Amino acid sequence: MNRPLPEDPMIRSLIAQAKRAQMSRRAMLAGTGAGATALALAACTPAGTTELTPAEDNSANDPTLNWANWPFYIDEDDEGNYPTLLRFEEQTGIDVTYLVDVDDNNSYFAKVRDQLALGQDIGADTVCLTDWMVNRFIQLGYTQELNKGNIPNAANLVPSLQNPQFDPGRVHSLPWQGGFAGVCYNTEETAEVRSVSDLWRPDLAGRVGVLSEMRDTIGVIMLENGVDISGDFTADEFNAALDIFREKVESGQIRNVRGNAYTEDLVNGDTLAAICWSGDITVLNAEAGYEKWKFLLPEGGATLWNDNFIIPIGSTRKTNAETLINYYYEPEVAAEVAAWVNYITPVNGAKEAAIAIDPVLAENQLIFPNEETLAQSRIFRGLTAQEENEYQAAFQAILLGA
């Protein structure tokens, strides 16, 4: 049947067109089928929320646990093992997988929200997230209630953290570590920076860094304005701080707005002063070998944040997670972790235990703040969904130059 085509180019093109038409009919049928399948698949995305029920606890038969946490946030030895965690495994026989999965509250939430909305396991039986994100988890019903019977050591929690606005009585969460956001400056290159207003000095023009974490940057500016960020501040008070921030970004006084990478800017000299986190400066100075940077709680006040253990709604190993939390609330264990991570431990008695490790450590106000230091700091209050939406959008608009 393979007959040569007629020579006439017109007929040839007619035949070619006929062939195409034939193909397109078939292609269309195939396309319709494929499209329908794709549509069906695409429709599988989770819709609306119903009341979520916690997954059944299977800890008794399943001695394993997944713990998701931030980088450099637990004691680590030279081989990359976690000594306190190894001891926990020996003591309890629970096999813990420690996942360094959280790099940012928002991006972690974006990663797991679909499973949470369906009440499914997110691959972590406990995860440490910051206060405001924990607030969102609790509001959305994405957490399981803690059984304090399994966590007798929870009694060691310092009183100042026992009744946060987002979780009175600590029903859903328990703190892991905390820290301050304050100001820091390069002691060799610039005069002392004692307050947020000092950051706006002309000699620091274009050499100031601030954090992309809204609650810390806007928080310390609000505190400088005399607003209590833990109280019921108004939108006007928030916007007043936001206006200062916008003005300083647009005028170029603020060099850049960054996440944890602000430390690089301090090191390479792009910034000489910054709004920054307490633990980082300890690490930077340790790397430099001397106190090149100085961290201060600004005169107006510092923000105090905590990262908290929560148990996601889909976890089937709740008791194991509670056993782990209980273990880290032993003062000796908490002291060992705090000595490594340089953040504030929420455990009473850890200071006394730390003296045994290193007496100098126990004097460090950024690890073991006394009443006076804590009085200089405030926790940013939980925002309603609507406030969260509005404030974040306004803050991000500045970051995006929109």
Add this chain to the structure above:
Amino acid sequence: MAFTAFSGPATAAAEPAARRRSPIALFLLLPGIFYLVLFFVTPLISLVITSLQAPDPLIFGQYVNAFNWQNYVTVLETYWPQAIRSGGYAALATLFALLIGFPLAYFIGITLRPYPLIQSLALVLVIAPFFISFLLRTLAWKQIFSTEGPVVGLLSAIGAMPAGSSITGTDFAVVFGLTYNFIPFMVLPIYATLVSLDLRLLEASNDLYGSPATTFRTVTLPLSAAGVMSGTLLTFIPAAGDYINASREFLGSTETTMIGNVIEANFLVLQNFPAAAALSLILMAFILVLVAAYVKRSGTEDLL
């Protein structure tokens, strides 16, 4: 894949004979079709659905299916400067990559042809940066351009720049980063066309009294058009959607935000998924239209 859409009629009409369509061919295509449906068509439909969703009035970060086409209007109204900036940066980066990449490809493909060993070495040098992570290389530039770094130090020493001024966070830094990161994508396709260029054609042009410039314009350039074409597309498309170089964490600042950064912020920080989806689709449509126009205009459909 998108290119075939534009090259359809020209090639189909030129096909000489009708080969009988065998069911086996279709059968062999199944894995490919399945793959495309699962990993391209499905996400695309999901993206379209998401882009039309409306926020749930009760729960933050939740969205309900709707036909909220105003999402597109809103994002365009809010983010048009970033969209235009992305196009501008990508166009500049493509231009610079072409200006740097073409002579380089010419040098490797034609000048070095008598020395195969050096030629392969030069080619390896073009590809070698790929062995190091894109992110690390970009971060390295950030250090080099930092205020206390060598570039600013040198420029301020010769008085070209006031001391303490900055390069990072400027338009220059972002376009530089884009150009640097995408140059290999420009060099390799051009090299591939030039390396197979018949040198006798250049000699013939020379014999016919063509000056080097004329030879280049009438012989070399048309014969390497396919490479230039693929090179510019391979550079422009990813550069327009890039969000690393312009990111505040890398070479950018709040002044240099590109559309990719806006999509990232809307998706990860603001949890505004409809806005992010709408922007992604707008970016996609914009690139598709631009590429179609480019392919049509340069009249090189059959080269793709």
